[in-house]
Amino acid sequence: MRSITIGESTFSCQPDETVLETLLRENVKVPNGCRQGLCQACLMRSLDNSPPASAQVGLKDTLQKQKYFLACVCRPERNMTVALPNQQGASIEAGVIKKQRLTPDIIRLVLEYQTPFNFFAGQFVNLKRADGLTRSYSIANIPKNDNILEFHIRRLPNGQFSSWVHDELEPGAQLTLSEAQGSCHYLSGRAEQPLMLIGTGSGLAPLYGILADALAQDHSGPIHLYHGSRDLNGLYFVEEMRELAAEFDNFHYTSCVSGDASESDHVKGRAHDIALSSIETLKGWRVFLCGHPEMVNQSKRMAFMKGASIADIYADAFHVMQDKK
Amino acid sequence: MSESQETTASPDQTLYEKLGGEAAVNAAVDIFYRKVLGDYRINRFFDNSDMEKQAAKQKAFLTMAFGGPNNYNGQDMRNAHARLVKMGLNASHFDAVMEHLGATLTELNVPAELIGQAAAIAESTRNDVLGK
Numbered sequence: 001m002r003s004i005t006i007g008e009s010t011f012s013c014q015p016d017e018t019v020l021e022t023l024l025r026e027n028v029k030v031p032n033g034c035r036q037g038l039c040q041a042c043l044m045r046s047l048d049n050s051p052p053a054s055a056q057v058g059l060k061d062t063l064q065k066q067k068y069f070l071a072c073v074c075r076p077e078r079n080m081t082v083a084l085p086n087q088q089g090a091s092i093e094a095g096v097i098k099k100q101r102l103t104p105d106i107i108r109l110v111l112e113y114q115t116p117f118n119f120f121a122g123q124f125v126n127l128k129r130a131d132g133l134t135r136s137y138s139i140a141n142i143p144k145n146d147n148i149l150e151f152h153i154r155r156l157p158n159g160q161f162s163s164w165v166h167d168e169l170e171p172g173a174q175l176t177l178s179e180a181q182g183s184c185h186y187l188s189g190r191a192e193q194p195l196m197l198i199g200t201g202s203g204l205a206p207l208y209g210i211l212a213d214a215l216a217q218d219h220s221g222p223i224h225l226y227h228g229s230r231d232l233n234g235l236y237f238v239e240e241m242r243e244l245a246a247e248f249d250n251f252h253y254t255s256c257v258s259g260d261a262s263e264s265d266h267v268k269g270r271a272h273d274i275a276l277s278s279i280e281t282l283k284g285w286r287v288f289l290c291g292h293p294e295m296v297n298q299s300k301r302m303a304f305m306k307g308a309s310i311a312d313i314y315a316d317a318f319h320v321m322q323d324k325k
Numbered sequence: 326m327s328e329s330q331e332t333t334a335s336p337d338q339t340l341y342e343k344l345g346g347e348a349a350v351n352a353a354v355d356i357f358y359r360k361v362l363g364d365y366r367i368n369r370f371f372d373n374s375d376m377e378k379q380a381a382k383q384k385a386f387l388t389m390a391f392g393g394p395n396n397y398n399g400q401d402m403r404n405a406h407a408r409l410v411k412m413g414l415n416a417s418h419f420d421a422v423m424e425h426l427g428a429t430l431t432e433l434n435v436p437a438e439l440i441g442q443a444a445a446i447a448e449s450t451r452n453d454v455l456g457k
């Protein structure tokens with residue numbers, strides 16, 4: 001008989017029982033609907049072994065890779081340790097090794113960790129300071145062997161965490177990090193697929209990581225990055241992006257300013273408007289959308305209506321309210 | 326609605342199998358959902374804040390209409406749409422969805438006879454969906 005561990009409890013799964021049935025029988029609250037692997041209400045994640053492939057049918061590829069599965073159609077092939085999507089796993093400590101101001105509004109923060117840590121560029125972690133204040137930030141670098149994580153943090157007026165990072169956090173300080181989360185990241189395969197990356201402000205952070213990942217994995221299809229901001233203080237890495245575009249034939253970069261920026265060499269307008277009107281159809285494209293929640297939600301719908309498949313749209317909306325994830 | 330085992334010419338194949346099973350649902354869902362979101366008569370019912378989840382539900386709808394495996398009964402259909410009935414869901418909206426179902430299958434070159442069978446399954450849920 002297989003056992004299922006969730007949190008502190010371990011239950012045994014009766015022959016022929018699904019993970020959902022076992023957990024509900026034991027009075028563990030798991031959301032569910034169709035119980036047929038269709039509605040995805042019962043989404044869970046395996047923390048150890050890969051779940052049976054049949055329990056991952058229909059899930060986004062990035063979620064499959066992170067061992068998410070549908071509990072209602074999962075008949076365990078071996079013992080499993082599982083969690084609900086919003087349940088926190090282990091956390092680790094990391095120290096600040098570099099703080100660099102990119103614009104008056106944006107800080108590049110580099111952390112170094114000692115304990116093993118798995119992530120994809122573009123995922124996010126919850127950063128927690130000593131008094132418990134916690135905010136989500138996206139990872140801007142790809143995993144190498146240097147135990148480093150890079151973040152781009154935008155100062156929000158009177159923002160508690162971002163102001164503290166900008167004004168007080170110093171190299172040497174320690175932060176607590178959640179495990180890496182989210183499904184907005186690059187996966188190899190389909191290397192010839194055109195990519196559309198749209199971000200506002202520090203929404204460039206995950207896109208910068210996704211871009212680095214795609215280029216490192218020899219993505220051969222065209223990659224279009226549109227980075228936008230209301231004013232110049234939200235735009236950064238402009239020179240670096242232009243250099244990359246000169247170096248890689250398949251990479252195209254457009255910086256956009258929606259507010260007043262006369263005298264500048266950026267395109268005038270909102271990044272997603274410019275990006276989405278620049279092409280006839282997004283049929284067959286992979287689309288990444290990061291940053292301002294309104295921009296992300298609007299663009300999601302626009303990209304879908306323009307022909308992108310739901311399965312090919314990856315998004316991270318930077319919601320500012322902490323409890324609302 | 327219980328599992329539907331509609332049969333036609335070859336009695337050993339269900340409608341779901343004839344339509345192409347899960348692959349057909351996957352091919353249909355984006356087309357169908359795009360039509361629904363593009364239709365001002367009904368798109369207010371399909372809140373798009375979580376498009377992924379909403380699309381998964383439309384997949385459940387299509388699987389059901391295709392006569393595929395599902396555990397929904399009439400009461401489930403009532404419950405699933407009760408919130409929408411409160412928002413004003415009525416027969417004209419139901420007809421619009423039927424229209425999009427037909428158009429989606431036509432676009433996928435499904436033979437008229439099978440479209441008719443799928444439509445009949447969807448139509449059979451009318452009272453439950455509309456909370457009548």
Ligand SMILES: Cc1cc2nc3c(=O)[nH]c(=O)nc-3n(C[C@H](O)[C@H](O)[C@H](O)COP(=O)(O)OP(=O)(O)OC[C@H]3O[C@@H](n4cnc5c(N)ncnc54)[C@H](O)[C@@H]3O)c2cc1C
Nearest residue numbers: 136137138153154156157158159160161162202318319320
């Ligand atoms: C998945 C995800 C990824 C993210 N990635 C990034 C990233 O890579 N980079 C990044 O810069 N950000 C990112 N964010 C946003 C980030 O998590 C924080 O929300 C952001 O930094 C603001 O936090 P704060 O503590 O500085 O502001 P908060 O203190 O939370 O305040 C937010 C804003 O609300 C205003 N406010 C607060 N309280 C009130 C009130 N009572 N009345 C009126 N206004 C109020 C503040 O003035 C401020 O402008 C991400 C968010 C999510 C969900």
Ligand code: HEM
Nearest residue numbers: 033034039367370371382385386405418419422447450454
């Ligand atoms: C034609 C017959 C119909 C059938 C067979 C049907 C079937 C379904 C099914 C199976 C679900 C998923 C339920 C779940 O697991 O949560 C669903 C959800 C939904 N349906 Fe229908 N449906 C029909 C008509 C309609 C109509 C006419 C509308 C509105 C115009 C509609 C709008 C919705 C919406 C918005 C949801 C998601 C509800 C939520 O947010 O939970 N449906 N439907």
Ligand code: FES
Nearest residue numbers: 033034035040072
């Ligand atoms: S309950 Fe619907 S997918 Fe599991």
